[in-house]
Amino acid sequence: MIIDCHGHYTTAPPQLTEFRERQTASLGDMARRRSLSMAPISDDEIRESLEGAQLRLQRERGIDLTLFSPRAVAMGHHLGDAEASLAWTRICNDLVHRVCTLYPSNFAPVCQLPQSPGVAPANCIGELRRCVEELGFVGCNLNPDPSGGWWKDPPLTDRWWYPLYEVLAELDVPAMIHVSGSCNPNFHATGAHYINGDTTAFMQLLTSDLFRDFPTLKFVIPHGGGAVPYHWGRYRGLAQDMKRPPVEQLMKNVFFDTCVYHLPGVELLTKVVPMDSILFASEMVGAVRGIDPCTGHHYDDTRRYVDALAHLGEAERRMIYEGNARRVYGRLDRWPTVE
Amino acid sequence: MIIDCHGHYTTAPPQLTEFRERQTASLGDMARRRSLSMAPISDDEIRESLEGAQLRLQRERGIDLTLFSPRAVAMGHHLGDAEASLAWTRICNDLVHRVCTLYPSNFAPVCQLPQSPGVAPANCIGELRRCVEELGFVGCNLNPDPSGGWWKDPPLTDRWWYPLYEVLAELDVPAMIHVSGSCNPNFHATGAHYINGDTTAFMQLLTSDLFRDFPTLKFVIPHGGGAVPYHWGRYRGLAQDMKRPPVEQLMKNVFFDTCVYHLPGVELLTKVVPMDSILFASEMVGAVRGIDPCTGHHYDDTRRYVDALAHLGEAERRMIYEGNARRVYGRLDRWPTVE
Numbered sequence: 001m002i003i004d005c006h007g008h009y010t011t012a013p014p015q016l017t018e019f020r021e022r023q024t025a026s027l028g029d030m031a032r033r034r035s036l037s038m039a040p041i042s043d044d045e046i047r048e049s050l051e052g053a054q055l056r057l058q059r060e061r062g063i064d065l066t067l068f069s070p071r072a073v074a075m076g077h078h079l080g081d082a083e084a085s086l087a088w089t090r091i092c093n094d095l096v097h098r099v100c101t102l103y104p105s106n107f108a109p110v111c112q113l114p115q116s117p118g119v120a121p122a123n124c125i126g127e128l129r130r131c132v133e134e135l136g137f138v139g140c141n142l143n144p145d146p147s148g149g150w151w152k153d154p155p156l157t158d159r160w161w162y163p164l165y166e167v168l169a170e171l172d173v174p175a176m177i178h179v180s181g182s183c184n185p186n187f188h189a190t191g192a193h194y195i196n197g198d199t200t201a202f203m204q205l206l207t208s209d210l211f212r213d214f215p216t217l218k219f220v221i222p223h224g225g226g227a228v229p230y231h232w233g234r235y236r237g238l239a240q241d242m243k244r245p246p247v248e249q250l251m252k253n254v255f256f257d258t259c260v261y262h263l264p265g266v267e268l269l270t271k272v273v274p275m276d277s278i279l280f281a282s283e284m285v286g287a288v289r290g291i292d293p294c295t296g297h298h299y300d301d302t303r304r305y306v307d308a309l310a311h312l313g314e315a316e317r318r319m320i321y322e323g324n325a326r327r328v329y330g331r332l333d334r335w336p337t338v339e
Numbered sequence: 340m341i342i343d344c345h346g347h348y349t350t351a352p353p354q355l356t357e358f359r360e361r362q363t364a365s366l367g368d369m370a371r372r373r374s375l376s377m378a379p380i381s382d383d384e385i386r387e388s389l390e391g392a393q394l395r396l397q398r399e400r401g402i403d404l405t406l407f408s409p410r411a412v413a414m415g416h417h418l419g420d421a422e423a424s425l426a427w428t429r430i431c432n433d434l435v436h437r438v439c440t441l442y443p444s445n446f447a448p449v450c451q452l453p454q455s456p457g458v459a460p461a462n463c464i465g466e467l468r469r470c471v472e473e474l475g476f477v478g479c480n481l482n483p484d485p486s487g488g489w490w491k492d493p494p495l496t497d498r499w500w501y502p503l504y505e506v507l508a509e510l511d512v513p514a515m516i517h518v519s520g521s522c523n524p525n526f527h528a529t530g531a532h533y534i535n536g537d538t539t540a541f542m543q544l545l546t547s548d549l550f551r552d553f554p555t556l557k558f559v560i561p562h563g564g565g566a567v568p569y570h571w572g573r574y575r576g577l578a579q580d581m582k583r584p585p586v587e588q589l590m591k592n593v594f595f596d597t598c599v600y601h602l603p604g605v606e607l608l609t610k611v612v613p614m615d616s617i618l619f620a621s622e623m624v625g626a627v628r629g630i631d632p633c634t635g636h637h638y639d640d641t642r643r644y645v646d647a648l649a650h651l652g653e654a655e656r657r658m659i660y661e662g663n664a665r666r667v668y669g670r671l672d673r674w675p676t677v678e
Contacts, residue, residue, distance in 0.1 A: 144525075145525070149490070150489070150490075151488070151489075151490075151523055151525040151526070153525075154524065154525075155524055155525050184490055185493065185494055186483075186484070186490040186492075186493075186494050186539055186543070187490070187539060187542075188542040188543070188545075188546055190573075190577065191542035191545065191546070191573070191574065191577050192535075192538055192539045192541075192542040192543075195538050195566045195570060195573075196531075196535040196538060196539065196566075199531055199534050199535060199538075199566065200525055200526060200531045200535065202531075203526075203527040203530035203531040204525070204527070204531075206527075206530065207527060207530070223570070223573075224569065224570070226566055227534045227538065227565055227566030227569060229569060230563065230566060230568065230569030230599065230604050230607065231534060231562070231563070231599060231600070231604060232601050232603070232604065233599065233600030233601025233604060233627075233631065233638050234529075234530070234562075234599070234600045234601075234626070234627055234638070235530065236600075236601075236631065236638070237600055237626075237627035237628075237629050237631065237638035237639075238529065238530050238626070238627060240629045241627060241628055241629050260569065260570060260572065260573070261570070261572030261573045261575075261576055262571050262572025262573075262575075262611070264571070264607050264610050264611055265569050265570060265571065265572060265607065267607075268569065268603050268604065268606075268607045271603050272601070272603055287573070287576075287577070288572075288573055288576035288577060288580060289576075289580055290576050290579045290580050292572065292575065292576065299572050299573070299575070299576035300576075
């Protein structure tokens with residue numbers, strides 16, 4: 001079985017974006033805001049949005065199950081206040097849940113959280129519990145920078161985040177650390193802010209004792225761990241100079257996905273990072289949609305890179321494709337169709 | 340000849356830091372600030388600061404010449420105003436110049452710029468000209484985030500920076516894009532802010548036509564180009580999706596150094612990035628000072644990694660060690676002892 005731990009609903013029907021536009025246009029008008037609702041989306045519209053995209057690519061690439069969450073760049077936690085964030089988040093999560101209920105053997109749901117800059121993460125607990133306990137979600141996305149490129153909230157290792165971590169640990173739900181869009185003109189979203197967010201989060205974790213306080217908490221750092229594997233020697237050396245535990249110890253709680261869009265990158269990742277800390281993912285349909293003229297295949301067809309790795313044995317490939325994901329996403333086997 | 344294009348004076352005598360501490364403690368008292376001067380540093384003190392450190396390591400590692408600039412993390416452009424930045428910058432540059440004059444065959448000078456958040460980069464032209472035209476500096480360090488982790492100034496591709504670029508082009512001086520310290524608690528300086536700065540700058544350049552306006556301008560992105568080579572497929576794909584020129588074209592004006600502290604990283608860098616865009620560097624004595632227990636050698640002894648690359652021919656190794664640096668740093672052959 002091949003599990004892709006990182007997919008977003010980037011192809012949702014236009015009613016979703018249209019609702020968000022109306023919502024953000026009426027942020028100052030509380031009465032109007034609260035009266036807004038999304039125009040209905042039919043099951044057929046959902047099917048159409050997926051059949052020619054994620055479902056076709058799953059079939060073509062031989063991917064069995066995608067852990068599916070709302071579109072990351074559209075989470076936009078920096079837009080409006082916590083109430084607007086919650087309204088938007090519920091709509092996005094409910095839509096993802098419908099997708100996963102329509103195609104339970106293709107998708108398992110991962111939720112967005114109703115974060116808002118300057119608002120305590122404890123405020124997300126209600127929606128997290130609703131998604132996990134009532135709807136069967138198996139994971140969540142956690143934005144380390146709800147301010148959208150201004151990095152105004154405390155680091156992930158600050159006690160500010162602890163109430164949320166307590167519930168994640170209680171529910172046995174991992175968080176993928178994933179920023180959203182950037183409203184800072186310095187940071188291109190998918191080309192800089194995403195990768196920086198990954199690198200930044202890793203270094204926050206490296207310099208803290210968070211996992212002493214939460215020994216079972218699990219974080220997935222997407223996009224191949226940002227810059228970290230490429231600079232593995234730097235991080236090993238920094239940990240050593242700072243008298244921190246070896247980075248390998250951190251990798252008991254931290255996992256990198258394989259969203260690295262060329263073979264040499266995936267090769268490096270799997271050569272330096274412990275094998276039980278790597279989860280297969282492609283983020284399709286996502287940031288990079290083209291075909292690489294050097295290979296004739298999509299850049300984000302990451303299965304080809306993992307399949308091509310000569311230094312992996314069959315057991316290791318199975319860990320990356322399935323075993324590690326099942327271990328990290330402890331609730332996956334409660335999702336109806338996953339045994 | 341082996342040229343290390345990236346070294347900072349991290350071992351300067353304590354008078355330098357002591358001056359800076361007095362300066363930052365008196366930022367609000369203009370009269371006192373202007374009366375401050377650094378306690379004298381003797382030539383012997385400079386020699387002592389280098390003999391057991393950079394000079395010993397140069398000998399041990401067989402590095403002939405280091406392009407030497409003030410300590411990057413201490414540039415601290417976010418501290419105080421433009422006048423304080425200029426006073427501090429002049430002292431740092433003058434000290435680096437003394438180092439290079441004492442050891443002209445070991446070091447060639449690269450200057451810090453008196454940047455200040457919110458102040459037009461044109462304000463740096465006077466100090467740049469002084470360093471290059473009067474003192475023989477061969478390059479400069481350019482901070483893409485003078486606000487120190489808050490990223491408040493315009494992107495490097497904004498016209499805000501153009502007057503400075505005009506002078507860089509006129510003087511044929513490359514800029515190494517190098518952030519300084521971070522006062523944003525989210526960003527560890529050497530573990531996150533440095534690498535993020537590199538990645539961010541690359542993506543700014545990828546999405547702009549800066550080098551159409553300045554065809555001869557050259558930027559060195561340090562720390563192996565941040566996350567870029569590891570995500571080379573992502574950047575190639577993003578450029579393609581955005582109908583930008585191929586990233587290989589950008590690499591006519593952009594260069595990555597080899598400050599990547601393990602063999603697999605340097606291997607990746609030299610396999611994906613065009614060979615004439617890679618400059619040897621170690622950044623010693625810098626961010627990572629320990630010995631890798633897996634190899635028994637310093638993490639930052641990057642020459643070992645380049646020497647170990649089986650896929651490089653002798654001609655390619657010469658480009659990385661010397662030829663590319665001479666091409667990028669056009670003024671290097673005017674430095675007294677470099678032929």
